Amino acid sequence: MNTEAPPEVRLARNRVGVLAAMKGVFARDIKLAFRQRQDLLNPLLFFVMVVTLFPLGVSPEISFLSEAGAGILWVAALLSVLLSLDHLFRHDFDDGTLEQLVLQPQPLFLLILAKTVAHWMLTGLPLVLLTPVLGVMVHLDGNSIGVLCLTLLIGTPVLSLIGAIGAALTLGLRSAGVLLSLLVIPLYIPVLIFGTGTVAAASDGAAVGAYMALMGAFLMLALTLAPFAAAAALRISLSNG
């Protein structure tokens, strides 16, 4: 044994606040997305293609399109979010940044919330912004388009949040795609039903306040519970990896 006085242990004291850490995670994901623009355009392109193919494939009749338009847009939005989910954690898992994220001293669910918000800003939000244009294309009236945008604005974050749980759970698997869809789609169905239901009610001239409140409740529920579930799922996936 050495006879000198044992060295002083200096524990790391200064810390980074939760908000600053979340901002760091968010900023990094946004920056990465803009370095890889084709990943950014993929879900958008898919969304536009599905919606434009319906009039060509089924019927360009105004009566059909204005009836089914909202549903088509909602389904297309849902599927394009689903398409983008696998990227949410996959790259980070492969290069080890996910490990480093889990090892950050801040609560993991908040860091995941930051990642999910970034995911929504990069996929859900652009879909919402494109919706008015596509809504006009499928002959929705102005009121319906407004309500549709609003339901998507509330609904797409729910899709990202629920999707984060599925993406985290299937992370360690070789072929996660199919399982991810099977896991997530049943949880998406209520959001879809209420989303399109709201627009249908609006086009019938009914009040949509109650529908909106329900959508809002979905969002609150997902916002408060999904990050915890995704954090737990991530730990399990990493533990097996």
Added chain:
Amino acid sequence: MTEPLLQAVNLQCERDKRILFRELSFSILPGTVTRVEGPNGSGKTTLLRILAGLNDAWTGNINWCGAPVASQRETFLRNILYIGHRPGIKSLLTPTENLRALMAGRRPVSDIALRRALQGTGLAGYEDVPCCNLSAGQQRRVALARLLIADEPLWLLDEVFTAIDAEGVSALETLLHQRAVEGGAVLVTTHHNLELPGMQKLILGAGDAINEH
């Protein structure tokens, strides 16, 4: 007698119905470098991941400064630095951006300190080149630059010598030794023939694990 930074008591880990280690107990004292040794598949990486809290498939106790890790997770995570096989470097980001992102949740670091750390690992002139244009060794060096600005007292380093050239290896050896002298503790796995003065060895995979001093 100094208090150990990290203490593992009766660790047991099973993987694929095979016991990697059982009744593994050891202490990591401040001011030491410990090399985890063992053949491939003996559980070196798994041990480091268990200590970092990335692997849950184990039984036993791990204490940080005398109290269970589970009761002080935040403090524990702030005080360890883990660099794994996959070093957490984004190939689309530049070394500076990578380092900034890695430090974002740990402590505020100035731009000058970041640059100095990158220059210290031999990446001068590459600070703003996307990492996908760097060689494998240079990418590892980006991860190692963290060590130059780290204030965490315990380092868990898994195969950090991989893809590093001879000059880099000796610089890293000096750094680890210096770290121990300053009161930090380092736990390292490597197949590189690492010999440092006063280095401890933790040998896995030879039946029951032995702790040599």
